Amino acid sequence: MSLRPRAVVVHRRSEYDDLIGRHGTHGQAEFYLAQRGRKIADVQQRHAALDAAMAEVSAGVPVQWRRAEVERTDLDRFVFGPEDVVVAVGQDGLVANVAKYLAGQPVVGVNPEPQWNPGVLVPHAPEAAGVVLVAYARGAAVIEERTMVEAVTDDGQALRALNELFIGHPTHQSARYVIQTGERQERHSSSGILAGTGTGATGWLRSAWQERRSDLPLPLPTSPELCWFVREAWPSPATGTSCTEGIIADTHSLVVSVESDRLVCFGDGIEADAMSLSWGQRLTIGRSASRLRLVR
Incomplete structure (x- = not known):
């Protein structure tokens, strides 16, 4: 029954x-x-x-x-x-x-x-x-399905979000990592990464998009694509600033290899529910198989 x-x-x-x-x-x-x-x-x-x-x-x-x-x-x-x-x-x-x-x-x-x-x-x-x-x-x-973003670590931890994920240092120190998407790869020292959905593109992601006057087309809430932005990437002999935004297509992902003693990943601003990442760990960010089913 x-x-x-x-x-x-x-x-x-x-x-x-x-x-x-x-x-x-x-x-x-x-x-x-x-x-x-x-x-x-x-x-x-x-x-x-x-x-x-x-x-x-x-x-x-x-x-x-x-x-x-x-x-x-x-x-x-x-x-x-x-x-x-x-x-x-x-x-x-x-x-x-x-x-x-x-x-x-x-x-x-x-x-x-x-x-x-x-x-x-x-x-x-x-x-x-x-x-x-x-x-x-x-x-x-009427059920409106909205795309969600998911981050998975190389040891099996997973975290989903409806708006965006933040990957960065738990304090105001610089986050150090290598970012890879498709054939693009670059070592960064930055204030962290935002990666999220079309729903999130009306909030924190849009703020990053507007601040840099980006030409990147932001995804719609129901589209499968995700977008990502690096915050305040620092140019140096060892770190670059040319790979700092992009679209994650339906079947693709963004890979972050940690080069700091500790980084965190949390979703939708809930810092208390964060994954802790240590040196050498890999974090893969892509579209979640789960979707928000919003009743209209």
Whole structure:
């Protein structure tokens, strides 16, 4: 007998939650903000918007479905099942945070604050969540599949991301490595490498692309190609600056051979969930076999 669907509601703590956790009481949190020229009422308003959205989503889950709730910081310890339908309530970045832990489970993005969030990955209003879930259960929803990027080390570690991967030194020191893509190979001393998807090309990758006024065509969110940029490559007798950007085609990869005592690789800005790389290790970056399945 197959299991009933389970709605897994993913959210992150509000700023008000963090303030109370840090300062203990509402009054202490209010005093702390006042010293910095801010009003706690503004923080409470956003907290209330998130609470209201969570309540709307909970009310919209079909009564015959099972339910679960997980906070963003607990995602690496949560076990998703094949029957799960993930409902991400928050900013667009929350969808990126959860995508790396999924294996094809559909994601419904809910935007609790449209006046703050663009809603690219969280397009649904809280009151529409129930309608979307029912439509998905009936096979009537549109599924948009988005490409993900993956890094695999030579000892079998793997890390996926929806937006981008960062490979570099864990501090502000220079990262030293040899980069190879196709026939191109070069030794670098740089501030690190960004490699990511068309979804990520609207964020950090686009910033790197604009800063260098690159002519590289950025991939679309659903296209299989990836793009990559080296940040602040340093020219020296031993290191070059001619191989600092490119496209990773569908069946190709970018290979990084580490020449530092320690580099790290993390995805979508989550530094706490990083792979540690040591001298001589090889990291291969390419398109992930997994894709984000976004319910529209």
